[in-house]
Amino acid sequence: MSAGFDNGGATPRPSWSPPRPIPPPHASAPPQGSALHTSASAQWAAGAAPGRASAPWAAAGPAAGGEPEGGPPRELYGTAPVPAPPYPRPAGERGPVGVAYPAGPVPPPPPAHPPAAAWSSPVPPSAQPPYPPRPPHVPTHAARARPRTAAAALCLVLGLGLLGGAGAGVWINHDPAAPTPTAAEASRRDFALARGLWHSTPVDTLFPATLYGKGLGPGGAERTWTRIGVAPAGDCREAFDPLLAKVLRPAGCVKLLRATYADATSSAVTTVGLLVTKAEAPTMRTLHNRWISERLGSRGDLMPRPVAFPGTVADGFGDRQRASWTVTLAADLPVVVYAVSGFADGREIAVPQPAASAVSAGATTAPAQAGLGHEADALADAVADRARRAAGSLTATPTGGSG
Known part of the structure; x- marks a missing residue:
């Protein structure tokens, strides 16, 4: 048309x-009943x-x-x-x-698939908005392994530090360049350390509250001793008879430690003493040899004195009650150990008997029959053994110092 x-x-x-x-299309909805719906x-x-x-x-x-x-x-x-x-x-x-x-x-038919709309066409990379970089993916097991790895590394560092410190301590204490001490220097060092046992060793170590002796009584009988009291550490004045004090004077006196024990039947009392000397090894060896060679231990005028404790079974234990005794001078330690025993009832003994004679077979004296020789001998040996062990621990670990 x-x-x-x-x-x-x-x-x-x-x-x-x-x-x-x-x-x-318009974004808003048309009004109800409007002619625009036509x-x-x-x-x-x-x-x-x-x-x-x-x-x-x-x-x-x-x-x-x-x-x-x-x-x-x-x-x-x-x-x-x-x-x-x-x-x-x-x-x-x-x-x-x-x-x-x-x-x-007539134009050719349109393509079967028209070009994509502008909003569906690919955007060139230059037109794309910038995005923050994507964090790398960390596997869950790797995240869990990090704290374990850190803990293992810390333990390794601490272990290496401890080993290094120990090695440094060994190197410092054992410097290969340090000269090896002579026998005399080593002896002086050990004696100086052993003198510290009187203040480095507890009283209960040297003088236990109870001591047991298996086979140490007469006929191999068992013995038990209970500590009655411990005397304060002091000097050596009035601790020995005058002649014994003169014999021991070259040794010197650092401290004297003493305690008194009673046997299980409370019929015998014994005072045991530990003298820490000032002498060095040569002097102690000389005194030891003289004591043995001259048989000074059997002389009745070279006796130690007991310590009495009022209100106990050892209340009346004095010089006249001494029945048996023993004295030992160590040759390799700055110590002298002794013990003196007597009857707990306070009886006087006219002729005391050395422990070495009282414990011999066939002895018939009152001290021997009562076993007072065994009492003095056993308690002196027990305290001497404890003193030796205490001195050995001080010389092995130099912490004692000299007195």
Whole structure:
């Protein structure tokens, strides 16, 4: 059809005009009951009523029955738009009602898959927004292994530090460049350390509260002694008979330690003493040899004195109650150990007997028959053994110092 709509005598308008771009649908919903729900394509197909001029485009709509200026009305709220022919059609082919396509060659059919829309086409890398770098993936087991690895490394460092400290201590204490001490120097060192036993060794170590002697009584009988009291550490004045004090004078006196014991029957009491001397090894060896060679231990005028403790079974233990005794001078330690025993009832003994004679077979004296020789001998040996062990620990670990 060559003629268009009746424009009321105006210049005839072409039956087809280029399509206008279709904007996207409006974001808001249409009002209820509005005439905009009428299909734009139906208005376009109806056209104007015969013999009636079309109203201007400004009043176009269902009531005016007009057509928008410049082409068919726009798509409204979800209705399908009327496709405008973008290319010529063959002569005689008709489009929608009221639209005639111009004649022309038939164009090739559109591609089966139109190009992708602009928002679906790939964005060049330069146009992509910058993103922060993705953190590296750390496996769970690796995260758990980190604390264990750190703990193992710490233990290794501590262990190496301890080993290094120990090695340094060994190197310092045992410097290979240090000269080896002579025998005399080593002896002086040991004697100086052993003199510290009187203040480095507990009283209960040297003089235990209870002492046991298996086979140390007469006939191999067992013996048990209970400590009655311990005298304060003091000097050697009034501790020996005058002649014994004179014999021991070269040894000197650092401290004198004494305690008194009673046997299990409380019938015998014994004072045991430990004298720490000032003498060095040569002097102690000389005194030891003289004591043995001259048999000074059997002389009744070279006796040690007992220590009495009032209110005990040893209350009356004095010089006249001494029944048996023994004195030992060590040759390799700065100590003198002695013991003196007597009857607990306070009886006086006219002729005391040395322990070495009282313990001999066939001895018939009162001290021997009562076992007082065994008492003095056993207690002196027990304290001498404890003193030797204490001195040995001090010389092996130099912490005692000299007195």
